[in-house]
Amino acid sequence: MVDKDVGLMAHLMRRAGFGALREELESRVAKGYEATVEELLDPASHGIPSFHEGILFRHFHGFKNPGNPINMQASWMYRMINTPRPLEEKMVLFWHQVFATGYSKVDNGNQMLAQIDMFRCHGLGSYQRLLTELSKDPAMIFWLDNNENHKEAPNENWGRELLELFSMGQGNYTEQDVKECARAFTGWTIAPKLPRMPYGRFPWEFEYRPDDHDDDEKTFLGHKGRFNGEDIIDIIMRQPATARFIARHLYNFFVADEVQVPSWQDVAPRDPVAIDLIGDAFISSGYDIRSTLRVLFNSDFFKDEDVWFGKVKSPAELISSTIRLVGDYQTPKPGITELGIECAYQGQSLLDPPSVEGWHTGGEWIDSGALLRRINFVADRIVDTSLPGVKAIIDTLAAKETMSAEELVEGCLELMGPIEMEDPTRQELVDHVLKGGPISRGNTEGQRGAFAARVTETMQLIASTREYQFG
Amino acid sequence: MQTVMVQGRTFNYSHTIGKGSPGGPGFRNPVDLALGKDNTLYVVSRGSEAEPCQRITILTMDEEFIKEFGGPGEEDGQFVWATAIAIDSQGLVYVADEWLNRITIYDREGNFLDKWGAPGSAHGQLNGPAGLAFDQEDNLFVTENLNHRVQKFTKDGRSLSTFGKEGGGEGELTRPWGIAIDSRDDVYVADWYNDRVQKFSPDGTYLTTFGASGTGPGQLRLPSDVAVDADGDVYVTNWWNRKVEVYDRDGAHLTTFIGDAEKPSKWAQEFIDSNPDYKKARMRARSLEPEWRFNMPIAVEIGDDGLILIAEDQRWRIQVYRKEQDWVDPQFNL
Numbered sequence A: 001m002v003d004k005d006v007g008l009m010a011h012l013m014r015r016a017g018f019g020a021l022r023e024e025l026e027s028r029v030a031k032g033y034e035a036t037v038e039e040l041l042d043p044a045s046h047g048i049p050s051f052h053e054g055i056l057f058r059h060f061h062g063f064k065n066p067g068n069p070i071n072m073q074a075s076w077m078y079r080m081i082n083t084p085r086p087l088e089e090k091m092v093l094f095w096h097q098v099f100a101t102g103y104s105k106v107d108n109g110n111q112m113l114a115q116i117d118m119f120r121c122h123g124l125g126s127y128q129r130l131l132t133e134l135s136k137d138p139a140m141i142f143w144l145d146n147n148e149n150h151k152e153a154p155n156e157n158w159g160r161e162l163l164e165l166f167s168m169g170q171g172n173y174t175e176q177d178v179k180e181c182a183r184a185f186t187g188w189t190i191a192p193k194l195p196r197m198p199y200g201r202f203p204w205e206f207e208y209r210p211d212d213h214d215d216d217e218k219t220f221l222g223h224k225g226r227f228n229g230e231d232i233i234d235i236i237m238r239q240p241a242t243a244r245f246i247a248r249h250l251y252n253f254f255v256a257d258e259v260q261v262p263s264w265q266d267v268a269p270r271d272p273v274a275i276d277l278i279g280d281a282f283i284s285s286g287y288d289i290r291s292t293l294r295v296l297f298n299s300d301f302f303k304d305e306d307v308w309f310g311k312v313k314s315p316a317e318l319i320s321s322t323i324r325l326v327g328d329y330q331t332p333k334p335g336i337t338e339l340g341i342e343c344a345y346q347g348q349s350l351l352d353p354p355s356v357e358g359w360h361t362g363g364e365w366i367d368s369g370a371l372l373r374r375i376n377f378v379a380d381r382i383v384d385t386s387l388p389g390v391k392a393i394i395d396t397l398a399a400k401e402t403m404s405a406e407e408l409v410e411g412c413l414e415l416m417g418p419i420e421m422e423d424p425t426r427q428e429l430v431d432h433v434l435k436g437g438p439i440s441r442g443n444t445e446g447q448r449g450a451f452a453a454r455v456t457e458t459m460q461l462i463a464s465t466r467e468y469q470f471g
Numbered sequence B: 001m002q003t004v005m006v007q008g009r010t011f012n013y014s015h016t017i018g019k020g021s022p023g024g025p026g027f028r029n030p031v032d033l034a035l036g037k038d039n040t041l042y043v044v045s046r047g048s049e050a051e052p053c054q055r056i057t058i059l060t061m062d063e064e065f066i067k068e069f070g071g072p073g074e075e076d077g078q079f080v081w082a083t084a085i086a087i088d089s090q091g092l093v094y095v096a097d098e099w100l101n102r103i104t105i106y107d108r109e110g111n112f113l114d115k116w117g118a119p120g121s122a123h124g125q126l127n128g129p130a131g132l133a134f135d136q137e138d139n140l141f142v143t144e145n146l147n148h149r150v151q152k153f154t155k156d157g158r159s160l161s162t163f164g165k166e167g168g169g170e171g172e173l174t175r176p177w178g179i180a181i182d183s184r185d186d187v188y189v190a191d192w193y194n195d196r197v198q199k200f201s202p203d204g205t206y207l208t209t210f211g212a213s214g215t216g217p218g219q220l221r222l223p224s225d226v227a228v229d230a231d232g233d234v235y236v237t238n239w240w241n242r243k244v245e246v247y248d249r250d251g252a253h254l255t256t257f258i259g260d261a262e263k264p265s266k267w268a269q270e271f272i273d274s275n276p277d278y279k280k281a282r283m284r285a286r287s288l289e290p291e292w293r294f295n296m297p298i299a300v301e302i303g304d305d306g307l308i309l310i311a312e313d314q315r316w317r318i319q320v321y322r323k324e325q326d327w328v329d330p331q332f333n334l
Helices: A004-015 A022-031 A033-041 A053-059 A069-082 A086-098 A109-122 A127-135 A138-143 A157-164 A175-184 A229-237 A240-254 A272-284 A289-297 A315-326 A337-345 A368-382 A388-397 A405-416 A423-435 A445-463 B266-273 B276-284
Strands: A188-190 A206-208 A218-220 A223-225 B003-006 B009-017 B030-035 B041-045 B055-059 B065-069 B082-087 B093-097 B102-106 B112-116 B129-134 B140-144 B149-153 B159-163 B179-181 B187-191 B196-200 B206-210 B225-228 B234-238 B243-247 B253-257 B297-302 B307-312 B317-324
Touching: A004 A022, A004 A033, A022 A033, A033 A086, A033 A289, A053 A069, A069 A086, A069 A109, A069 A315, A069 A337, A086 A109, A086 A240, A109 A127, A109 A138, A127 A138, A127 A157, A127 A229, A138 A188, A157 A175, A157 A229, A175 A218, A175 A229, A240 A272, A240 A289, A272 A289, A315 A337, A315 A368, A315 A388, A337 A368, A368 A445, A388 A405, A388 A445, A405 A423, A405 A445, A423 A445, B003 B253, B009 B253, B009 B266, B009 B307, B030 B082, B030 B297, B030 B307, B030 B317, B041 B082, B093 B129, B102 B129, B129 B187, B140 B179, B140 B187, B179 B225, B187 B225, B187 B234, B234 B297, B234 B307, B243 B297, B266 B276
Parallel strands: B082 B129, B129 B179, B225 B297
Antiparallel strands: A188 A206, A218 A223, B003 B009, B009 B317, B030 B041, B041 B055, B055 B065, B082 B093, B093 B102, B102 B112, B129 B140, B140 B149, B149 B159, B179 B187, B187 B196, B196 B206, B225 B234, B234 B243, B243 B253, B297 B307, B307 B317
């Protein structure tokens, strides 16, 4: 049976990060749940250093100027695995899902990573500030054609998505609001820059062109004025729909899988009370994401055991948490690109989502092909006894000279999570282990190898369970 | 900058060599360079994980491409993570691989001759060889990124001595990278993680420190390489700050290079001339100045006639400066 405090902490670290090993969980339990939440929310003021980019770029020189999308995906995966600030990085993943921008059109890895950096910088701060930065983000401007949004020839792409996918959701504005929103963002463009060859990329920079901005009066969501982009964002912030929209996104990402975003207009939230609580925190804090998440992580609905292991891990979550568990890629090493590629094979090509709508999440992460891929990915790594995390689990379990099948299964579940498993599944695992006969750590090299094989085989089976594939 | 005069010295920007290319004329993420006979250049390209175009390019100072050798892999003559290059008194070429923990030896044309090195932290073993330099006796000094030390070898790989250990105190090193040896065989080490360069006597006794952590004049962030000229002036690639710092032999800061590549290299100009869209994009750009400046200068080497060569990790080229010997300052009222 899982220790409830450790189980809760594991739940927090899965959702607010990319998982944590047993030792870290116990250390955090000793520190306290609320204290851990505070540290996750504000790592800088708790003395948690940021990820050391220098070490990354010293070894992966091509990651700084990633002409190839595989470089940029690997670069981000490495950060997810090694960040000392897991929630900060998790929020980057969250905002990338909400503000889905794709390399397939932007064709500029540097600028994609600059957007990701912007999420890292502002992702836990003011949502109003974040939306303003997003409106000026060169990758987003190019992705949604705002560089083609001119005073005399407006382009509504950015204005529409700002309302539909980035703030309020369908059903909360009119077509005229979209047109007026687009007019307000005319002149928000990208400055011409040096081309990518012969010396590599130069950064795109936001440029406001007053001569191309429509400064005439606009009517937007019932407000009249000579609005510019910042005014539009200010009005958006004051809409109750925006608070509900952000609350539902946060709930879907951190608490429990919801229906896909386009259905939110028609399908009520699975927990309306939770959405109200999150939305109220968002409004009362002045649209501050950190304050909103503080309420969410400390809420009963988040801590409730009914939501543990109830969310399908996204490929990025599954891969990075597994790599952390087995202790691979703790330092730079060749082959890192396999992680970004694997993530794409599992259905999440980071920095290149299928559309501006982002990925469909929850149960849609899994189909028969993806499930096999997910299980095999974990199984292939959990069986590699040269990896320090795998070796540590085997060594821990080898502390006892002999153990029952129940003890072996329980030990693996504890050290891989802890994972709270339903009884029928647990019994299946025990029955399988029993078929292998008595379990002993042994004394000879051959016996120890056989013991390690029993452990890793059990962990492979656990990797295929719903509880491991969910988080 | 173009020309700067400071304390009796005159530095001039000379020209630029190279362009980005995954093969043939050009470099991709150059990490080190060395000068052979008659100022022949050997440039190590690291490439990227998704674009494994590791190689060593041989070329002349006026950008005549001679050949390239090496390549991605673990076979003899190949490398996984090439980091450093040095040339001995016979013109043989030594290349360090920080992943395979080995030193590979080639003749001057790039033909594989030999290799040595074994992974580990014991005397004679290597963990992350990152910088190479020969002393006057043709002994090879190797910095080790992950053993946080400097190890002195004979050319055939027999360890003679080590110095340094992990830490931030005097004589201690954390993740050292580039290395240089002056005419008196004193050793200069880019103490990367400690944001400084340390100078040691030939037997490894700590002598002095150049630079300190920061972004101001003469201050360093993650310095990657160091070189010493015939006068004892010290040049440091201030990698993270995107500058090159120049100090006198006692550690006093003299000046800072920020990059002056106002004219594209010959290879770069050929590319621009043959690609009209790129030419137009350059004309449309608000300013060409960002192109002049260093982007993570990573390696520095001193050549004949006062030449100072600076390779740029993220601009895939080499900017060449010259320390003038007989500069006469003109009248100011010209």
